[in-house]
Each structure stands twice: as C-alpha cells, then as structure tokens.
Amino acid sequence: MTRYIINRLIKSILSLLIVVCIVVGILYKLVPVSKIFLQDEAYKKLKGNPKIAYKLSTMESLGYLDYVTIPEMCALKEGGPGCTENGSDEQKRVIKEFEEDGYKVQQMTESGEGYGAIYATKEYGVFRLVWNYLSQMVQIDGPNRIQDPNNPDLERGYSFGTGPNGAPAIKCSGCKYKYQLYFNGRFPFIHQNAIKLFFGNSYPTNQGIPTLDVISQGQGQLKAREQTFPTGEVLKSPVDQFTLSYKSELDHLDQKRYTDNYANAQTVHENPSMISTSYIFGVSSLILTYLFAMPFAIAMAKNKDKLIDKIGIVYINVLIAIPSLAFIFFVKYIGVSFGLPDKFPHLGFGNPLSYVLPILILGLLSTPSLMLWVRRYMVDQETADYVKFCKAKGLSRQEISSRHIFKNAIIPIVNGIPASIILAISGAVLTEAVFAIPGMGKMLPDSIKAMNNNMVITLTFIFSALAIFAVFLGDILMTIVDPRISLNLKKGE
Template identity: 35%
Template sequence: MTKYVLKRLLHGLVSSFVVVTIVMIMIYTMLDRNLIFAQDNVFKNYGNNEKTAYMYRKWEEYGYLDLLTYQDYLIMLQEQGELDEETRVKAASIGKKPENDSELTAEYVQKFQEYCDANGYTVVRCNAIMVSPKKYANGGAQQLFASKDYPITHRLITYITSLFNVDNIHYVDENIDIGERKITFTLHDPVYGGNTFAPAIMGNGTYHKYLLYVDKQFPFVHQNLFTLNLGKSYAVNQGIDVFDTMTKKQGSYVMQTTTFPTGLTEESADDLHTAVFSYGSRETNKVNSDRFTDDYTSVNTFKNGKSKIGYSFSIGIIAVLLMYLIGIPLGIAMARHKDKLIDKIGTLYIVFIVAVPSLAYIFLFKAIGGKLGFPTTFDIQATSKMVYVLPIVSLALKPIADTMKWLRRYMIDQMNSDYVKFARSGGLTESEIFRKHILKNAAIPIIHGVPAGILGSIVGAIITERVYVVPGAGNLLTVAINQYDNGVIVGVTLFYAILSVVSIIAGDVLISIVDPRISYTGKAR
C-alpha cells in the first residue's frame, strides 16, 4: 500500500506541474499581455512615454520579462568600480533625442546598447514629446531602457524552486547592521509580558521574528519557519501571496491589550507573532519607533471573521454532511421501493436538479428563502448563523441528488446479482440482504468520493459564493482571470491540482480499507 501511495503521489505531483506548465504557456504565450491593463486605472492616467515605461514595469512584475533601465545599468557599473559617482550622475542625463546626448552620455548609451545586444535585451528609447520647444507633453519625458522576455522554462523553474521557503538568519542583507544574527529559544514569550509559560523560537536576521510560537488559537502551535509561496497577486490582493490571500482572516479588527517590545501598552489589533523585517521602518515611521526596538515592525492584524478558505470550508463541509445524511437514506429507500411513490418523488427531484441549470435553481431557492425570512446576502459582521443557511442548502441540492441517483443505481444493479439470489435461497431476509450485502457493495463508489467531497469544500463553490456574496475561495480564480492576475491564476491552479491528487489517492486508500477484496500490493488475497 505504501509503495502504491508514494507512486501515485509522485505521478500526481508530476501531473500537477504539467498542468501548471500548460497554464503558464496559455497565459504568457497565447494571451495578449496588454489585457492586464484593461482595469488598471493608473495606466489610464498615464500618457505618451510615461505610459510605455509603465507598461514595461508592469510586464516585469507580472513575470513576462526582465527589465533593465539605463539608470540601473550605470549603477551596476559604479558598483563594479568602472565609473565613479560624479561620472554616473553626468552620464545619466540623456537628451531629448539621441543627437542631443552629451559626448559622455553618448559613450555610455553606446556601452548600454552593446551590453544589451550581448545579453539578449532589446533596447527601447522613447524620444521626448514636446508641446513647445521648452514644454514637455503630458508624460512625454524621454525614456531609455531594455527588456528581455523570459522563456517559459525559466518561469516554470523559478516558480517551482521558490514554492517552499525556509527562513534563516541570512535573509536580511549582510550589509545591514542588525546586531548578532541568531536563533533564540525562550519558555516565556515576550508577547505575553515574559511571565507566562509560552515557548517560542525567535530569530534575528530572519524574515519572520517568530519562527515558532504558541497561542490560544487552534492549532495552538504555529510556525513561520517553512512557508508556501504560490505566487504574488498584482490585482486581486496586490502584493500578497496567493496562499496568504486564501488563509488570512477577514472582517473587522479585534482590539486587545497589547504590550509592544518597547514596553508601550495599548489597545491594538496588531498580531506581534506575525512580525516580519522591514528595513528602515523605525526611522521613517514614528509610530513604529514608539512600539518596536528593531525593524521587525510589519505585522498582520487580528480580525473577527474567517479566511476565504475558512468560509468556503464551513459552508462546503456542512453541505457534504447533508449530502450523505440525506442522500444515502433516500437513495436506499428509492432502491428498496423501486417504482413506488418514494422512488417516483426522488426521481422527480433528481430530474429537476439535473435538467435545470444550477444558476437558475440557486436563484429560485434564494428567492424562496428570502420570502421565508432568511438572509439572502452573506454578511461577515452578522452575529446570526442564519446567513449560512441558504448558501449551504443551495450548495447541497445537487450533491444530494447525485448521491441518491448513483446509490439507487448501484443498489439496483446489485439486487440482480447472483450472490443476492443465493442469499435469498439461503433464507436471509430482505433487510439482511440489503444491509449486509447490497448496501456494502453499492456504497464502495460512494465511499471513494468522500475525500474528494471534503477536500473540495476547501476550494469553495464559484456560483453559490457569487450569488450569496460569500467572501470565500470559490470565486478567487474567476476574479483573477477577469483581472488577468497571472500570479493568482497559476497559484490557485496548482493548489486545486494538488488537492485533486490528494483526494483521489485518499479515496483509493479508503475503499481498500472498506473492501478487503481491493488490494494495491499486486498480491492476491
């Protein structure tokens, strides 16, 4: 069994990365890269050369290309000792047109061109756009930069190698003076005043201040040493990693008495355990200097709602429970009373759910629920759990029908089997035959889908969450596609693919436990 699971897991991971590769090829080669500016208001406000430069900067952020500005090239030469500060400043001033360059500037522009040609960059020079001899047009200042498109293999390798990050004391630039770089262990976490028994591992020189800590929130022991990086969002949740977007809590701030490292105590929503390094943040912000003793000042906040995955899973897992608690008994009843009233009523329900588009019956039940007094729009701040009722019911309608349909079919197929006829001839009652033989065999395909149903709850339901405005993970992918947020599209695709692989393997393991006739060892039992 272990060998089978490892083999399937390896094949599944390979398949997941193949899917990611296909998605990357579609995004970066088949879609017009200009589409990312469709809803970019900043882009719309720029004009002329400034708009062109902005386009290239955003293309670099979205992973399309590597951008090298003329200014960056000169700084590189200065760092290499090939020119001094005074020369760099003089050479940095390019003319409105190439013929307006000074002799020094022209020399270094030529070197820039030669460097770019040698390294596969394409140089872009935008001449100044003037409305009069001394006045630039809006965004018409001259620009000089070069770009090089990334090959798909580079994108894929970079993405895979940066998926997992292990924090270490060399994260902070070695040129920054932060004192002794070290990992420390304490039994009394300073966040709790240093008097409470709360083990913690902290770092200096690491990205996270707290690498491991204990608090009162499930699962009580938390770590920042190993982090998953699915890719950053540039539109849906700008600058935030996809995994963080799905797992960070939402809602209103939760204020509590907080003692900061400087000893200042006040009501704050800051979660000090999430502190990450932000160079120079104390010098540029007095609020930080009043609260923190080092540059680990960037923190998340406590909020009263769930994360996107939290809301999706809460609704989805209850819908899964309803699917089995309602669908299985009704499916059994329909099979045992074939062509009777309950079978006809169940068949009518199944036909309705299958025939009517899901969007239509969800709106229908939303209207009915609204008439009955149930909230029709999800509200994070609502104290009543009634906001969950309609989304859960709407999400459970189709799975219940599917469970009824397939269980009825499997059981009726089993009823005509030879072993059932043999059991009848042996004197077993119909109840015993159904319970001990027919149901057990017919339930195997249903059991195989249990892990998929549970894990599928994490990713949410696109239509249901949109209709009821649930702030879950279900519509994250569609929103990212609409906004051409490449990082989110790739990250969510990989997340969904891995969940699918795990659910299939878990289903295989589960049915082998339920039915001893199924073996993955290759040996007959």
C-alpha cells in the same frame, strides 16, 4: 502501503509542476500583455514616458521581462564617468554590451518628463518564464535570510521559547519570520513559517499583496484584542504576533512594543477569509446532502419500484432537469417570502439566518447525483451471488441489506467523500454570486476576467493539489472500509 504512498507523492508533485508550467506558458505567452493593464487605474491616469516606464516596471515585477534604466545599466557594466550622458563613448560601450547580451536598447521619445532617457528590455522565453516562476515558488526561511547592512551584528540562529500565548515555540533570529514553529488554538493547531509557497503578488486587483494572503487573510473590520508585547506593554491590538517578520527600520510605536527588529505583522479581522468562508458553506451543505440523500437512496433501493422509489426518481429527474440558476432563484424567492435575507451581507457573518438559503440550495443541488449512484450501486448488488447465498442461509432482507449490500455498495461512494470535503474549499460560483457571499467561488472567473495572472496560477495550483490529495485520501479510505482492497500491487499484477 509505504511504496504506494511514495509513488503517489512523486507523481503528484510532478503533476502539479506540469500543471503550473502549462498555465504559466499559456498566460504569459498566449494572452496579449496589453490586457493586464485594462483594470489598472493608475496606469490609465499616466501619459507619455512615465506611462511607458510604469508599464515596463510592472511587467518586470510580474516576470515578463528584465527592465533596466541607464543608471542601472552603467552600474551593472561598471560604466565610467559620463556613462549616463547620451551619446558619450562610455554609454555607447555599455549599450553595445547590453545588446550583445540580448537586450533591446531604446530611448524615451515622448516629449515632457523623461524625454531622451535610455533603457533596455529583455523579454523572457517560455522556458525562462517557467523557471523564474518555479524557482521562487518555494521559499525556505533560515538564519541567513536577512541581510541588513544597517544591522551587521544581527544574531543568527534558532532557539526554543514560548509564543505570545505562552505555548512552546521555535524562534529564529536572522530568519524572515521570528516564529518558525508554534502552537495555537486554530486548526490545524501546529503552524510553521519556515517553508512557504509564493506565487507572486496580486495584480491589478489587490495590487501588491501576495496572492495567498489575498485569499487566506480575514475580511471585514480589524479585531482588536488585549495582548502583551515583547516589551511588556499591554494593550488592545489587532496584530497577530505569530506572523512577526523582520523590519529594517523601527518607528516610535515599534520601539515601544518590540525588543528587536521583528516588528512587521499581519492583522486579525472580524470575519473569516475567502477560503474559510467557502469552506463553511461547502462543508455545511455537504453534511446536509448526505443527511438527506443517503437515507432516501437506501430506502429507494430497499423498496425498488414501490412508491418511495418512484417519488425519489421523480425528485432526481426534476432536480437534474431544472437549470441550477433557475433552482437557485426559485428557492431564494420562497426563502425571502419567509423573511430570510436575499443577500448574505444584509445580516452578515454573525447572523445564522445568513447561512440558511445558500446552504440549503447547495445541499439540495448535490443530492440527485448522490441518491442516483447509491441507489444504483445497491440495486446492482441485489443480483450478486453472495446475496443469493445469504438468502439460502436464511438471513432476513434487513440483515442482507444492512450488513452486506450496503457495505459493498458504499465502497465507490466512500472513495468520493474526501474529494467532496476537501474540494468544498473551491466554493460555488453561482450560489456565491447570487447571494454576494465573499468566498472563493468567484475568485477564479474574476481573476481570469481581470487578467490577474498570478492569482489564476495560485488558484489553479490549489485546486489541482486539492483534487490530487482528495483522490489519494479516497483510495486510502477504501482500504479502511474494505480490507480486501490492496493498494500494493505485486510484481506481474
């Protein structure tokens, strides 16, 4: 088993890296750059040279190219006096050196602000683009992470202590984050800030916010709660002290609350994040699917060609034949006639009625395939030799069905259970769109439409990682259900 896990882990990491490389190459090289600015209102308002400078600086921040202004060029090449003066010998030397390094040196030609300014750009090739992206993706925090010239005497190192909730925690001075490892009451209960994934900032939607923060932070109004700050001050605040990070300059409020430079923190919101929202709906509908489909399918298999089997087959065929969108609006129309909200925001997160229709629709849409396969697997097992042997031994039909047929037929279904649970995080595009649910369902298509490259890469990575992890858990679960299945292949097998 250990060998299998190690091999799968290595293959999974390589697969994810390949996926990221392909997506980065496609987005950065095959999609026209001009499209990424279509939804940037700030870009639309600019004109002339400022617009060119804004575009180049944005492309640099997104990783398309290296953009250097003439003052930066002079500093990098140690240009002497007069380097920033157009036409000077020193400037010509610096420009020549940049051109030899592969840069394209240009001049602002639009009249008005910035006219005549020299700048240099160097577009990255696909391999450099991929390398730049991968090199920043995993960020490891440590005592030497913060280099603040305004705080040369900053103590560096780890220490054991307690968090804001009084639970044990590992703290760090000199790291970006104060709390490296801590415990709280939120799943998975043990949290860390030492290693983080970074996929760049979101752009143009949610501009400047890291993509993972966009989908993982709460939504709605801030949730203030009474808490004690390091200085001893007690007040109601939405600040999450477990996310405290280093801040170079402290303002008056920071000095009243904190005893060191760790004063930046995320805030807590009233409503769940996009990921949590989709997961709530996904898992709830999945439970409904299995509670309805499994008993129905087993009853169909036990009573093959009888009334309940025929009713089930009609139900399966009807739901498969009806387009999903038509089914959603049909159930929605019926639900609204009973007083249920037609849009999730009408009653919001706090009202149970907001969840009824979306969960019911998601659950029912998933039942036909599960019923079909459970019935098929159980019917196929009916003709197996071990069933004939059990009948010869005098076992009742009920005993054969529950103790033998179901146990063997459920193995392929068990393999897909982890995938169903884990991939519930991806949300349902149609259902979330129809009911205006602020979840993950619309994130990927909306990000593609908005040309939000970093968000597309982030979501692709998350969905790919979840799919790979789900398959792995499915294999492990099969060995638990049926010990005859071994994941350790011997030599020659």
